[in-house]
Amino acid sequence: MSITQDQGKMSTTAKQHQKLPEGLTESQLKAIYEAMLLTREYDDRCLKLQRQGRIGFYAGSFGEEACQIGTAFALREQDWIFPSYRQPGVALLRGVPLQSMMNNLFGNSADVVEGKQMPVHYTSREHHFLSISSVIGTQVIQAVGCAMAAKIKKDEAVVLTYFGDGGTSSNDFHSGMNFAATFKAPCIFALVNNQYAISVPVSKQTSVECLADKAKAYGMTGIQVDGNDVLAVYRATKEAMQRAKVGEGPTLLELKTYRAGPHSSSDDPTRYRSKEETEKWLKRDPILLFQKELESLGIWTEAYEADVKASIQNKISEAIKVAESLPQPPWESLFEGVYSNDPQALMAQKEDILTHESGLELTNEGEFPL
Numbered sequence: 001m002s003i004t005q006d007q008g009k010m011s012t013t014a015k016q017h018q019k020l021p022e023g024l025t026e027s028q029l030k031a032i033y034e035a036m037l038l039t040r041e042y043d044d045r046c047l048k049l050q051r052q053g054r055i056g057f058y059a060g061s062f063g064e065e066a067c068q069i070g071t072a073f074a075l076r077e078q079d080w081i082f083p084s085y086r087q088p089g090v091a092l093l094r095g096v097p098l099q100s101m102m103n104n105l106f107g108n109s110a111d112v113v114e115g116k117q118m119p120v121h122y123t124s125r126e127h128h129f130l131s132i133s134s135v136i137g138t139q140v141i142q143a144v145g146c147a148m149a150a151k152i153k154k155d156e157a158v159v160l161t162y163f164g165d166g167g168t169s170s171n172d173f174h175s176g177m178n179f180a181a182t183f184k185a186p187c188i189f190a191l192v193n194n195q196y197a198i199s200v201p202v203s204k205q206t207s208v209e210c211l212a213d214k215a216k217a218y219g220m221t222g223i224q225v226d227g228n229d230v231l232a233v234y235r236a237t238k239e240a241m242q243r244a245k246v247g248e249g250p251t252l253l254e255l256k257t258y259r260a261g262p263h264s265s266s267d268d269p270t271r272y273r274s275k276e277e278t279e280k281w282l283k284r285d286p287i288l289l290f291q292k293e294l295e296s297l298g299i300w301t302e303a304y305e306a307d308v309k310a311s312i313q314n315k316i317s318e319a320i321k322v323a324e325s326l327p328q329p330p331w332e333s334l335f336e337g338v339y340s341n342d343p344q345a346l347m348a349q350k351e352d353i354l355t356h357e358s359g360l361e362l363t364n365e366g367e368f369p370l
Contacts, residue, residue, distance in 0.1 A: 018296055018297060020297060021231055024231075026297075026299055028073075029294060029297070029299060030294075030299065031073075032069055032070075032073055032230060032231075032234070032290070033287075033290055033291070033294055033300070033308075034308050034312075035069045035072075035073070035089060035092065035093045036065040036066065036069050036089070036230065036286065036287050036290065037287065037305075037308055037309060037312060038089065038092055038312050039061065039065045039068060039069065039088060039089030039092065040062065040065055040287060041309065041312045041313060041316060042088055042089075042092070042098075042101075042316060043060040043061055043062050043088065043261070044062075045316050045320070046058045046060070046088075046105060047060050047261070047265060049105065049320070050265040051265070054106075054324065055105045055106055055119055056107075056119060057118060057119045057120070057264065057265055057266070058105070058119060058120060058264065058265045059085045059086055059120050059263070059264040059265070060086070060261045060262070060264075060265075061086040061087065061088060061089065061259075061261075062259070062260045062261035063194070063228075063257060063258050063259055063260030063261065063281065063282075063285070063286065064086060064192060064194060064227070064257050064258075064259065064286075065089055065230075065286050065287055066227060066228050066229060066230035066233055066255075066257070066286035066287075066289075066290070067190070067192050067227045067233060067255040067257050067286075068086075068087050068088075068089035068090045068093075069089050069090075069093060069230055070229075070230040070231065070232070070233025070234040070237060070255075071090070071160060071162075071188075071190050071233055071234075071237045071253075071255075072089070072090040072093045072094060073093065073234055073237075074234050074237035074238045074241055075094075075158070075160060075237075075241070076158075077128070078128070078155070078156060078157045079128065079157050079158045079159065079160065079241075080128045080130070080143070080146050080147075080150075080157055080158075080159045080160070081094065081128060081129050081130065081159075081160055081161070081162075082130050082132075082139040082140075082142050082143035082146065082159065082160070082161040082162070083122075083129065083130070083132050083139065083161070083162050084132060084139065084162045084163050084164060084167070084192070085120050085121070085132050085134070086162075086164075086192070086194075086259075087162055088101065088120070088122070090129070090162075091122045091124070091127070091129050094124070094127045094128070094129055095127050096122060096124045096127050096129055098315060098316065098319045099319045099322060099323065100112060100122070100124065101122050101319075102316075102319040102320060102322070102323040103323050103326070104117065104119060104120070104121065104122050105119045105120070105323070106323045106324060106326070107119070107328070107329070108323055108326040108327065108328060108329070109326050109327050109328060109329045109330070110323075110326050111329065112124070113131070114329040114333040114336070114337075115328065115329045115333075116337075117131065118134065120132075121134075128157075130142070130146075136163075136166060136167055136170050137163060137167045137170030137171070137172035137173050137176075138172050139161050139162070139163065140161055140163055140167065140170075140172045140173050140175075140176035140177070140189070141172045141175055141176040141179075142161075143159045143160070143161035143176070143187055143189075144159075144176045144179050144180045144185050144187055146159045147159040147180065147185035147186050147187040147250075148179075148183060148185050150186060151183075151184075151185060151186055156245065157186070158186045158187070158188065158241055158244045158245060159185075159186065159187045159188070160187070160188040160190060160237075161176075161187070161188070161189060161190065162190045162192055163189070163190075163191060163192070164191070164192050164193070164194060164197060165191065165192075165193040165194065165195070165196075165197060165202050165205060165211060166196075166197025166198070166200065166205060167191070167197075168191065168205070168206065168211060168214060169197070169205055169206070176189075177189065177214075177215070177218045177220070177250075177252070178218050180218075180220070180249070180250040181215075181218040181219045181220040181249060181250060182218075182219075184247060184248070184249035184250070185249065185250055186244035186245065186247075186249075186250070187244065187250040188237065188240045188241065188244060188250065188251050188253060189250060189251065189252045189253065190237075190253050190255060191211055191212070191252060191253060191254045191255065192227065192255050192257060193211055193227065193254050193255060193256050193257065194227075194257050194258055194259035195257075195258055195259065196259060196263070196269075196272075196273070198263045198267065199263075199267075199269075199271070199272040201272075201273075210224050210254065211224070211254045212224040212252055212253070212254035214252065215251075215252035220249055220250050220251065220252060221240075221243065221248075221249075221250075221251045221252070222251070222252040222253075222254065223236055223240075223251065223252070223253055223254065224254045224256060225253055225254065225255050225256065226256060227255030227256045227257030227286075228256075228257055228258075228284045228285070228286040228289060229286070229289065230286060230289075230290050231290075231293075233253075233255055236253055237253065239251075240253060257286070258278075258281035260278060260281060260282060260285075291305075331353050331354060331357055332350065332354060334350075334353070335347075335349075335350045
């Protein structure tokens, strides 16, 4: 499902209200809002799928919609994205099909990676959206490598990578930042400061109060942005894009937000943070903040909201129905796409599995009857 960033004209209704934000049309503002709604609804449905036992795992991004859509909306088709595991909205905005993402969650036969990845490890070469690595921070140095390749090839692409506040404690964060700044790689570091590295608060990770200040040590621009204000995120990303395009090097954007839900479907956030803290942040829900802004512009109405949500819910339901109806990947796919020249021992295992395929159910002792 792609959300088009078209250049539509202002409606008569919008003109009667306050002036539209500079550089954005009514159609673009709607596209941003609808992408945020899609991200929220997708998260909600997918977490429910896991709770129902229909998928094995999910990592949501409830409360971080502005960070995702604000950054992604500033990018161009030729730009590359190296995500963390909390950017489904970025993939959807880039045009990665909703069905493809749902197939990944179920690990079915239509899954791009044939069930070899965990759920939420979306990937699409066509849309310049790289698969995440579950290891914290590794996407940082991968993104810098891609940015340097673009620079060497004189490609105009800019590379954007996402990571959390906990990722700033990783070795790869230091290596990536240092290299990118030294060689002026056309890269944007989107540091999504959602206040927790799973259960560890920022205060127990670093003594730096403003994480954007870490950029100074590497000689690059660092900016702290209200990560719940989607237009502030968009503008900061556009400015970082411009610096990268003209050869001024990378930018560290600290997007200050809050992970309103659990770290993942395996987490219970009530064990390490208070209900009062969460409620305080929810008063600045990024979707509600932007909804109020659109209402002041004469763009948002209850009828518009209802229509958009109904359409989104129908599309997600259909994607779930299709994904759940597809079979698992065939056994032989386990051995494909791993080695260019298959080792003899691996081929022996493949032959064993295919020979006994009809009996591949676990015995009472938990072993395969091979």
